[in-house]
Amino acid sequence: DIQMTxxxxxxxxxxxxxxxxxxxxxxxxxxxxxxxxxxxxxxPKLLIYRASYLESGVPSRxxxxxxxxxxxxxxxxxxxxxxxxxxxxxYDTYSRTFGxxxxxxxx
Amino acid sequence: QxxxxxxxxxxxxxxxxxSLTCAVYGGSFSDFYWSWIRQPPxxxxxxxxxxxxxxSTNYNPSLKSRVTISVDxxxxxxxxxxxxxxxxxxxxxYCAREGRVRGVIGYWGQGTLVTVSS
Numbered sequence: 001d002i003q004m005t006x007x008x009x010x011x012x013x014x015x016x017x018x019x020x021x022x023x024x025x026x027x028x029x030x031x032x033x034x035x036x037x038x039x040x041x042x043x044p045k046l047l048i049y050r051a052s053y054l055e056s057g058v059p060s061r062x063x064x065x066x067x068x069x070x071x072x073x074x075x076x077x078x079x080x081x082x083x084x085x086x087x088x089x090x091y092d093t094y095s096r097t098f099g100x101x102x103x104x105x106x107x
Numbered sequence: 108q109x110x111x112x113x114x115x116x117x118x119x120x121x122x123x124x125x126s127l128t129c130a131v132y133g134g135s136f137s138d139f140y141w142s143w144i145r146q147p148p149x150x151x152x153x154x155x156x157x158x159x160x161x162x163s164t165n166y167n168p169s170l171k172s173r174v175t176i177s178v179d180x181x182x183x184x185x186x187x188x189x190x191x192x193x194x195x196x197x198x199x200x201y202c203a204r205e206g207r208v209r210g211v212i213g214y215w216g217q218g219t220l221v222t223v224s225s
Contacts, residue, residue, distance in 0.1 A: 001168060034211045036152075043201055043215035044152065049208045087152055091210025094165040096142075096154040 002026050002090050006099035012107040019075040021102045023088035028068045032092040035064055035073045038101075039084045047086075048073065078104070109134040111216035113202045115187075119223050125189040129202030129216055136160055136183045139205045142212060143176060143187045145198040153198075158185055192223045 003026035013019050023033065031051035036044035046055045048064040051071055061076040075082055083106055088099040115127035129141070143155040156166035158176045166174050170189070178185045189196060199218045206213020 032210065034208075036212075038152075043203075043218060044212070046206060046211060046213055049206070049211045055206070055213075089152075089154075089211075091208075095167055096157075096210060098152040098154065100151045 004099040010103045014107045017078045021073045023071045025069045029090045029092035031067045034089045036087045037084045109214045113216040128186045131183045141185045142203045144201045147198040197223045
């Protein structure tokens with residue numbers, strides 16, 4: 001199995017901040033990486049696929065980058081609606097795996 | 108518009124079999140893989156497995172020995188069975204569908220909390 005490790009586990013930030021979350025894969029996954037946002041009691045929502053492609057309808061303040069084993073999700077000018085937990089997911093292999101999540105909380 | 112509606116027993120005893128079904132409304136049933144994903148309370152997401160309309164499956168190796176995912180194309184439904192459950196299988200279980208990209212989840216069911224307790 002490919003292991004996905006996110007950092008940090010928790011991130012304290014304020015509205016307007018620029019936030020960066022890192023996801024590392026235990027082996028190269030090219031750019032077969034997605035990012036999801038999850039709010040309490042809700043199913044996750046797709047933000048980014050293929051490491052850097054923004055899903056339709058997702059605000060442009062979200063961006064993704066990286067390839068191989070290291071990836072980042074950046075949120076520019078954090079908005080109140082962005083306080084949530086974020087997960088990366090690899091789909092390089094048929095056994096999909098998620099990172100453990102990064103909770104973005106209010107500072 | 109694609110909607111996934113899931114149901115199944117919410118309380119099980121250890122050693123019983125978890126059984127959930129997901130009905131799909133809208134969109135094509137034959138063009139995508141259909142997945143089950145779970146999330147223990149307060150924890151992260153775990154991919155369980157997937158199936159397509161012809162019954163081709165992929166499973167999480169750590170669960171493969173206890174999991175069966177099946178499909179009923181006549182009803183646009185797919186199902187999950189997880190055998191010999193323990194407290195560690197307590198989780199919210201989601202059914203899901205790929206989006207436009209193979210392997211990326213674009214649509215989710217509402218989730219079902221399954222609790223395993225004696």
